Amino acid sequence: MNKSELIEHISDSAEISKAASARALDAMIGAVKTTLKKNGSVTLVGFGTFTVGKRAARTGRNPRTGAAIKIKAAKVPKFKPGKALKDALN
Numbered sequence: 711m712n713k714s715e716l717i718e719h720i721s722d723s724a725e726i727s728k729a730a731s732a733r734a735l736d737a738m739i740g741a742v743k744t745t746l747k748k749n750g751s752v753t754l755v756g757f758g759t760f761t762v763g764k765r766a767a768r769t770g771r772n773p774r775t776g777a778a779i780k781i782k783a784a785k786v787p788k789f790k791p792g793k794a795l796k797d798a799l800n
Contacts, residue, residue: 746787756794763788 713735720731742752742760751761767783
């Protein structure tokens with residue numbers, strides 16, 4: 711499912727226009743991004759939790775030349791599914 715299909719599903723399920731569905735989805739995504747940028751977490755009970763993880767600096771290899779390169783430390787988004795989501799899949 712891509713973003714436009716998700717917007718259409720929200721529109722049909724909530725019986726609102728596609729434009730309103732798109733604004734609601736964009737607002738939700740924006741809120742998650744803003745919270746994660748501040749090193750916060752977003753918990754949707756029954757669905758899961760979005761958090762920020764830290765990846766340490768490391769040495770990698772350029773696949774073309776085989777030369778060693780330094781990869782900087784980075785913050786990465788993580789998602790941990792909730793119990794209800796796990797149960798729905800199994």
